[in-house]
Amino acid sequence: MNNKVGAVIIGRNEGARLVACMDSLKSCVEVVVYVDSGSSDNSLLEASERGVDCVSLDLSTPFTAARARNEGASYLLSKNPNLSYIQFVDGDCEVQRKWVYSAENFLDSDTNYAVVCGHRRERYPAKSLYNQLCDIEWNTPIGDALACGGDALIRVSAFVEVNGYRDDLIAGEEPEMCFRLREKGWKIFRLDEEMTLHDAAITRFSQWWNRAKRAGYAYANGCYLHFYSAEKYKVKQVLSALVWSVMLPVVIMLLSLLNISFSLVFLIYPLQVFRLMLKNKSSMHSYQSSFYYALSNVIGKFPQFLGMMQFAFNKWQGRRGTLIEYK
Numbered sequence: 001m002n003n004k005v006g007a008v009i010i011g012r013n014e015g016a017r018l019v020a021c022m023d024s025l026k027s028c029v030e031v032v033v034y035v036d037s038g039s040s041d042n043s044l045l046e047a048s049e050r051g052v053d054c055v056s057l058d059l060s061t062p063f064t065a066a067r068a069r070n071e072g073a074s075y076l077l078s079k080n081p082n083l084s085y086i087q088f089v090d091g092d093c094e095v096q097r098k099w100v101y102s103a104e105n106f107l108d109s110d111t112n113y114a115v116v117c118g119h120r121r122e123r124y125p126a127k128s129l130y131n132q133l134c135d136i137e138w139n140t141p142i143g144d145a146l147a148c149g150g151d152a153l154i155r156v157s158a159f160v161e162v163n164g165y166r167d168d169l170i171a172g173e174e175p176e177m178c179f180r181l182r183e184k185g186w187k188i189f190r191l192d193e194e195m196t197l198h199d200a201a202i203t204r205f206s207q208w209w210n211r212a213k214r215a216g217y218a219y220a221n222g223c224y225l226h227f228y229s230a231e232k233y234k235v236k237q238v239l240s241a242l243v244w245s246v247m248l249p250v251v252i253m254l255l256s257l258l259n260i261s262f263s264l265v266f267l268i269y270p271l272q273v274f275r276l277m278l279k280n281k282s283s284m285h286s287y288q289s290s291f292y293y294a295l296s297n298v299i300g301k302f303p304q305f306l307g308m309m310q311f312a313f314n315k316w317q318g319r320r321g322t323l324i325e326y327k
Contacts, residue, residue, distance in 0.1 A: 003030050004084040005100055005153070008072035009052075010065055011091020012037040017199050018091040022050050028100040029087060031080050035072040037063040043091075053079070062322055065090075065150065066165035066173035073164060083156055090150045093120070093196040102193045103153040114158030114186035115178060117148040118195030129292060130202035136280075136293045142192045146182070147175035151196045158186050166225075170321045172218025172234075179226060179233055200327075207326040212300040214324040216241055216307025224315070238308060244272075244298065245305035273298050 007029040011018050018034075025032050034047040035055045047054050055075050057063060069088055077083060085104060089095055096118075103116045122135035138149075152174070162180045165173040178188050202208055219237040226233035252266055276294035281287060307324065314321050 005029050005087055005104055006031040006076045006080055006083045006085075007033070007087040007089060007095075008069055008076060009034045009089055009091050010037065010068040010072060010150075011035075011039070011043060012063075013039045013041045014043060014091040015041055017093075018043050019046050020094045021089060021091050022047060022052055024095040024097075025087070025089075025100075026050075027097070028095070031076065031083070033072050033076050034091075035068040035075075037068055062320060064167060064170050064173070064323065066169050067167040069173075070164045070167055073159065077156065085153050085155055086159065087153050088150065089196060090198070092201070093151055093198045094123070095151075095196055096194040099193060099195045100153065102191060103195075106189065106191060107153065107155055112187050113189050114155045114181045115148050115152050115188040116191055117145070117152040117188075118191045118193040120149060120151055120196050120198050121194070123197045123199045128203045130204075130208045131200050132289065133208070133293060133296050134198070134200040134202065136289060138198070140190060142190050145188045145190045147178040148188055148190075149174055151198075155186075158184075168320060169221060170217065170323050171214045172222055176222050176225070176233075179222075179229075179231070183229070202326065208296070209303045210324055210326040212303035213307040213310070214326070215300075216304030217311045217321065217324060218307075219304065220308040220311035221321075224311070237304075241301045241304040241308060244269075244301035269298060 007025050009018070009021055009025075009032065011021075011034070014021070022032065022034065031053075033053045033055060034043070035057065036044055036047075037057050038059060044054050044056065053075070055071055057068060057071065061067070073086055076086065085107060087095070087100055087103075099118060103118065106116050107113055120138040122131050122138065125132045125135040158181055161184060162177060165177050169176060181188070202211065219234045219241065222234035223238045227235060248268065273291070273294045276297055277287065277290045280293060281290045311321065
């Protein structure tokens, strides 16, 4: 059993997914803490029965995944101050058997790296188009990376140096923390190793829409925080959403009002889908999956813009953002 690595699981009403997550960590991590964000199911009972320490977030403070991870890490390190690494994992994921060993060996071998992640796969990619889109999204390049997702092994000293995640971020907290780590000279790596099985459980368009809206909120928040950085953090993503969801539709409407043919301008949308389809085809199994992923990238600009506007409205009102949930 590994005594250098502890694990923090976060979740809310994950049911059987949480049970699978906890069971997957039994053989590779000695100390595990589960942080619950107000579950109404038997999540806390399931954790207790498995000998997993539990932390229930204070209901008076808005829930965020970032806050849950930070409180889990704080609890874990208070009980186990000699830990070298923390495996963060979402409660809807199952950790693969060899992952922690491989990830720990990598961080042991190179002290320049703060974070290591691997392949996250969808458990049921054929169950819905939206699950399939998530599975494609997880298929990111191997090697040095700019960021990780919710599942990653993180060096404790690096995590402490940047004070962990930002509690107030309702989304995008992982790449934002990785940005701050890179600003401090740390590096992130993606191993060619199976890491986790994820269950997105997205079966409806409305769920996909809210997930894209949440991404837009995260882009705007990240851009607001780090706009003046040399990297221009998330500026590209914000501008892309603005161009495709606002600027081009406005141009098309203006041309229509002026009785100028706008058909050629309108064609830019299917042309963009076609361009992205060809660009991504080499990393996908079929033209069909490449087409759907390209289409989702283009259509997704519209809910992303709505998420950006929600962030702007919250800032204007001086309000803290609340979770944009999709399941």
